[in-house]
Amino acid sequence: MTTNQPVLPPSGxxxxxxxxHRQWLFEQADRLFDFFQNRVINPAGGFLNLxxxxxxxxxxxxxxxIHNTTRMVHCFAIGTLLGRPGCDAxxxxxxxxxxxxxxxxxxGGYVWSLDDNGPKDDTKQAYGHAFVLLAASSAKVVGHPLAxxxxxxxxxxxxxxxxxEQHGAVTEEFTRDWQPLSQYRGQNSNMHLTEAxxxxxEATGERSYLDKAERIASLIIGRHAASLGYRVAEHFHAxxxxxxxxxxxDIFRPSGTTPGHWLEWTRLIxxxxxxxxxxxxxxxxxxxELFRQAIDLGWDKERGxxxxxxDWENRPRLSHKLWWPCAEGIGAAAFLxxxxxxxxxxxxxxxxxxxxxxxxxxxxxxGWRPELTEDLKPGxxxxxxxxxxxxxxxxxxxxxxxxxGSLTKVIPxxxxxx
Numbered sequence: 001m002t003t004n005q006p007v008l009p010p011s012g013x014x015x016x017x018x019x020x021h022r023q024w025l026f027e028q029a030d031r032l033f034d035f036f037q038n039r040v041i042n043p044a045g046g047f048l049n050l051x052x053x054x055x056x057x058x059x060x061x062x063x064x065x066i067h068n069t070t071r072m073v074h075c076f077a078i079g080t081l082l083g084r085p086g087c088d089a090x091x092x093x094x095x096x097x098x099x100x101x102x103x104x105x106x107x108g109g110y111v112w113s114l115d116d117n118g119p120k121d122d123t124k125q126a127y128g129h130a131f132v133l134l135a136a137s138s139a140k141v142v143g144h145p146l147a148x149x150x151x152x153x154x155x156x157x158x159x160x161x162x163x164x165e166q167h168g169a170v171t172e173e174f175t176r177d178w179q180p181l182s183q184y185r186g187q188n189s190n191m192h193l194t195e196a197x198x199x200x201x202e203a204t205g206e207r208s209y210l211d212k213a214e215r216i217a218s219l220i221i222g223r224h225a226a227s228l229g230y231r232v233a234e235h236f237h238a239x240x241x242x243x244x245x246x247x248x249x250d251i252f253r254p255s256g257t258t259p260g261h262w263l264e265w266t267r268l269i270x271x272x273x274x275x276x277x278x279x280x281x282x283x284x285x286x287x288x289e290l291f292r293q294a295i296d297l298g299w300d301k302e303r304g305x306x307x308x309x310x311d312w313e314n315r316p317r318l319s320h321k322l323w324w325p326c327a328e329g330i331g332a333a334a335f336l337x338x339x340x341x342x343x344x345x346x347x348x349x350x351x352x353x354x355x356x357x358x359x360x361x362x363x364x365x366x367g368w369r370p371e372l373t374e375d376l377k378p379g380x381x382x383x384x385x386x387x388x389x390x391x392x393x394x395x396x397x398x399x400x401x402x403x404x405g406s407l408t409k410v411i412p413x414x415x416x417x418x
Contacts (some may be wrong), residue, residue, distance in 0.1 A: 010346045015353075016337055016399045029396040035366035036389050037086060040072060044116050046097040051385040053365050056195055063120050065113045066102050069094055070131035071390040074408075077138035078397065081411040088142065095139055095146045098132065109157050123177040126162050126189035127252070130196045137199035141408045151200065158193075164379050167240050168215030183238040186253065187224075191261060194268055195406075198275055202409040210276060212381040217272055219416060220234055221265055222284050231264045231297070231314075232262045244267050244312055251382055254309040256317045259298025260325025263306075266291045266332035267398070270339050274404045286338055291332050295348060298325070303376055304355055319374035320382060323360050327368075327395035332350075334399035349399075356395070366393045382414070 015021040039054050040047045046183035051057040073094035102110045106121075110132050112121040112283035118178030133155045140147035161178060162170040169190045173181040198208070219240065225232045234257060235246035247255050254285045273283035297314045298306045305321030306329065333349035336342075359376055360368045367386035371379040394407065403411040 010343055011352060014337060014341070014346055015350060016334060022400055023222055025396050025400055026147075028363060029082075029393060031366055032368075032389055032393050032396065033084060033087075034070075035386065037076075037079075037084075037090065041090065041093055045101055046096065046114070048351070049385060049387060052367075052369075054367070054386065057385045061115045061117070063113050064097070064101075066098075066110055066125075066128040067131050067389075069102060070128075070135035071295055071388070073098070073135035074138040075389045075393050076140045077135075078407050078411065079392065080142045081408065081415070083415075085234060091139055091142060091144055093133070095144055095150065097148055102132075103153070105174060109161065109174075109178070110154070115265035119176070122180060124161070124174040124176065124178065126170045126172050126186075127159075129158055129162060130189055133158065133193070134196035137203040138239075138408050140203045140413065144165070151204070155200070163212070163386050167219065167242065168212075169219050170216075171238075175230050183410075184243075185238060185290065187232060187236070188252065188276070189233050189262065191265060191268065194272065197233040198268075198271060199406045200407060201275065202406055206209060210272075213272055214276060214280070217265075217283070219267055221251055221269055221290070221397050225262075225265070225290065226282075230262070230286065230293045231257050232265055232290070234261070236256060248340065250309075251343070254318055255313045256309045257362060258296040258309050258325075259306055260308070260322070260328050262290045262294040262298070263325060263328040263332040266294070267328070267403075270335045270403065271405060274339075280379060286337060287332075287336065291329075291345070291348075293338055294332075295388065303374065305359070305372060305376060316374075320379060321359070321372040321374070321376060322383070323356075323368045323370045324388065324391040326356050326360060327391040330356065330395040331398040335403040337399075338403040357417045 013337040034274055035054055040048055042048045042062065046069050046127060048062055049057045073091055076090040077085040080091060101114055104111055109124040110128055110373045111119045112123050112125050112128055136147055136151035136154055140151055147205040164171055170193060170386055172184050172186050172189060194216045197209040201209035233242050235243045237243050269283050270287045273280060297310060300307060306325040307316040308320045308322050311317045329352045330349065333345050333352060355362055359372055362369055370383035370387055373379040396409055401414055404410060
């Protein structure tokens with residue numbers, strides 16, 4: 001079996017309308033829930049990190065990072081909407097930890113990480129606050145009693161501390177008492193805030209959330225990515241001029257460009273176009289170009305898989321093949337198959353699932369392997385264990401529903417249909 005770039009047109013009906021494929025997707029989502037659901041709760045608060053076999057990975061006093069807490073709330077809110085018993089208890093557990101532990105009652109905002117003794121990293125990060133907004137929005141859809149309070153609180157913090165009206169995007173990071181940590185501006189936090197703002201708009205009907213999402217997309221994609229041939233720039237100076245020389249963390253801020261984010265934006269820009277009433281004619285074209293560039297430049301044509309990061313000459317800088325770019329590619333192709341159906345999009349939807357099934361899905365233990373080496377062997381240089389439900393779960397579920405909104409919007413709509 002080869003995994004290089006496909007050349008044959010797909011045969012048969014689109015997989016997203018194939019009932020056997022749809023059943024397979026539901027089964028994969030169930031297996032993910034099975035792996036995490038009864039293992040992740042930390043009795044002391046928050047959630048555990050799991051090793052390959054699903055055992056606690058961090059010893060007696062694990063650190064809980066805010067993106068993990070919030071993503072678990074979001075994912076198990078989705079499980080609640082799907083009618084999966086027990087998910088509501090996990091939403092409740094995560095919401096309590098967000099409000100009572102991550103929230104800084106003295107200074108406002110939400111700290112990045114904690115252990116049993118209190119904050120470990122007490123900085124206030126835009127990336128983390130974006131996911132608090134997503135968790136609050138998802139919890140509101142399932143009727144959690146803390147959701148409105150959390151949503152109001154994080155919305156105020158984002159507006160008063162992070163949002164820069166002159167740029168139409170958020171700044172990045174502060175100390176616990178709100179002193180600016182740097183002049184850095186990043187697309188990753190703004191991308192995930194776009195996702196969260198759409199979810200907040202869907203949960204509340206308040207147009208201001210959607211307006212902010214459109215402004216971020218206009219800056220990151222309509223202005224910067226379009227000027228770079230639909231490669232998404234990651235790192236910027238305080239005035240939102242491009243910083244090509246930035247060197248940061250390879251996990252959250254790898255230098256160069258990250259094709260997985262081009263794929264993530266493909267889905268988000270099409271969702272934003274749909275939610276906004278299809279007013280912005282540039283968005284569908286941008287979505288198609290982002291996907292094509294990610295495949296053309298990011299896919300390893302010899303071995304298969306998406307390179308994690310490229311340099312500015314489009315050469316692999318980090319040749320790891322991580323799970324989340326493949327998962328986001330699946331979601332992007334699924335959206336394109338509904339908004340811009342073509343043999344190209346269908347073939348890549350199938351190819352990405354084939355790669356995930358062969359290399360990323362752990363058929364023995366459950367969950368997805370987070371990292372492969374360039375030659376597709378399991379790796380541990382950036383990630384270990386099974387650190388994530390969010391990306392893989394959404395890859396399984398997004399293709400099953402209309403490409404018109406967040407899963408927390410389209411699942412209830414589908415459930416209400418006779």
